Amino acid sequence: MNDLFSLTDQYSSNNYSPLKLALTKGRGAKVWDVEDNSYIDCISGFSVVNQGHCHPKIIKAFQEQSEKITMVSRALYSDNLGKWEEKICTLANKEKVLPMNTGTEAIETAIKIARKWGSDVKGIADDKSEIIAMNGNFHGRTLGALSLSSQESYKKGFGPLLDNVHYIDFGDVAHLKSLINNNTAAVVLEPIQGEGGVNIPPDYFIEEVRHLCDEHNILFIADEIQVGLGRTGKMFAMEWEGVEPDIYLLGKSLGGGLYPMSAVIANHDVMDVLTPGTHGSTFGGNPLACAVSIAALDVLIDENLIERSADLGQKLLNQLQLIDSNIITDVRGRGLFIGIELSESAQPYCLEMIEKGVLCKETQGNIIRLAPPLVISEEEINKVINVITEVLEKGNK
Numbered sequence: 001m002n003d004l005f006s007l008t009d010q011y012s013s014n015n016y017s018p019l020k021l022a023l024t025k026g027r028g029a030k031v032w033d034v035e036d037n038s039y040i041d042c043i044s045g046f047s048v049v050n051q052g053h054c055h056p057k058i059i060k061a062f063q064e065q066s067e068k069i070t071m072v073s074r075a076l077y078s079d080n081l082g083k084w085e086e087k088i089c090t091l092a093n094k095e096k097v098l099p100m101n102t103g104t105e106a107i108e109t110a111i112k113i114a115r116k117w118g119s120d121v122k123g124i125a126d127d128k129s130e131i132i133a134m135n136g137n138f139h140g141r142t143l144g145a146l147s148l149s150s151q152e153s154y155k156k157g158f159g160p161l162l163d164n165v166h167y168i169d170f171g172d173v174a175h176l177k178s179l180i181n182n183n184t185a186a187v188v189l190e191p192i193q194g195e196g197g198v199n200i201p202p203d204y205f206i207e208e209v210r211h212l213c214d215e216h217n218i219l220f221i222a223d224e225i226q227v228g229l230g231r232t233g234k235m236f237a238m239e240w241e242g243v244e245p246d247i248y249l250l251g252k253s254l255g256g257g258l259y260p261m262s263a264v265i266a267n268h269d270v271m272d273v274l275t276p277g278t279h280g281s282t283f284g285g286n287p288l289a290c291a292v293s294i295a296a297l298d299v300l301i302d303e304n305l306i307e308r309s310a311d312l313g314q315k316l317l318n319q320l321q322l323i324d325s326n327i328i329t330d331v332r333g334r335g336l337f338i339g340i341e342l343s344e345s346a347q348p349y350c351l352e353m354i355e356k357g358v359l360c361k362e363t364q365g366n367i368i369r370l371a372p373p374l375v376i377s378e379e380e381i382n383k384v385i386n387v388i389t390e391v392l393e394k395g396n397k
């Protein structure tokens, strides 16, 4: 065990500080460590395994495709890119999709589209496009995504970053209005902030953003990389607001927990600003990714995982709200995406839960984020409730 940790630490770059827990197997909502202890996974690789660990249908799609052809490049067609595109566009009610690989690449792509659209369609002078982002967001770690971040500790030392990014508090309509001008190309937000602490937008905020974007001809970019695909009890978290963005960004569980895939989804009028040669990705939309993602989307729908997320999430939320503890300051969430906010550091409580067989992790220091695979059983949910109650009630003393 210690050999495993020291070997990894010896060669790993130092940009992570993982817990001393090494997993070796996962099935459904359960994972096993190298000493064969089992845990209910409430992290899900940060919502990558919505369909559950090692889903047999997704593995089968992966295996079958990997014996046919895996890489084609976009210099040619493949026999399943179009099928995947039709599926994802139909789900999102949009006309066009651009496949990428990771979430941060989807963000980079959206920034490029917003700037090109700003100059080609809206007539913003070159190099003048502005983007408005939210305080407390997370959009990824590459330089464009980082430029959208409001967190100085993520950015320090990595400059120069992109110019012309402005920030508002998540929910501050008045500030948004005051920042909008003729050079504003896009507003980008997560419909529920994930890393930021499972922050649910105030009522009507998203609707108001949509309204202002319409009024001032601005693109609304919804980063659903973490909260999309059933995580919040809807296919898209934007459905909670009854609002459609101009651009959806998906990633994480789009690849069924098996293969990285992300997507930028929009209508013609937006997507058509990209022409041959203006953007691309070697691995984007490869046949293996498409086969896996088709299976991943089928599993979400065929197994009613979105309804499951809504129902079990509501049950979990209700039970957690009943916990009598003076260190809990808020319990909030939608579907199986729940944040328990504490008045003190959440890490010791997460460690205790892990000891009792529930894998979870804090975000922002004092918030426990729960995001189990959507295939989690009722029995497993009950165990999660019992463990959390035990651990947090104790904090009350």
Ligand SMILES: *Cc1c(COP(=O)(O)O)cnc(C)c1O
Binding pocket: 046, 102, 103, 104, 105, 107, 138, 139, 140, 141, 190, 194, 195, 223, 224, 225, 226, 227, 251, 252
């Ligand atoms: C994880 C995440 C990203 C970045 O995705 P990567 O695949 O890690 O690049 C972007 N936006 C949101 C909301 C995320 O949760």
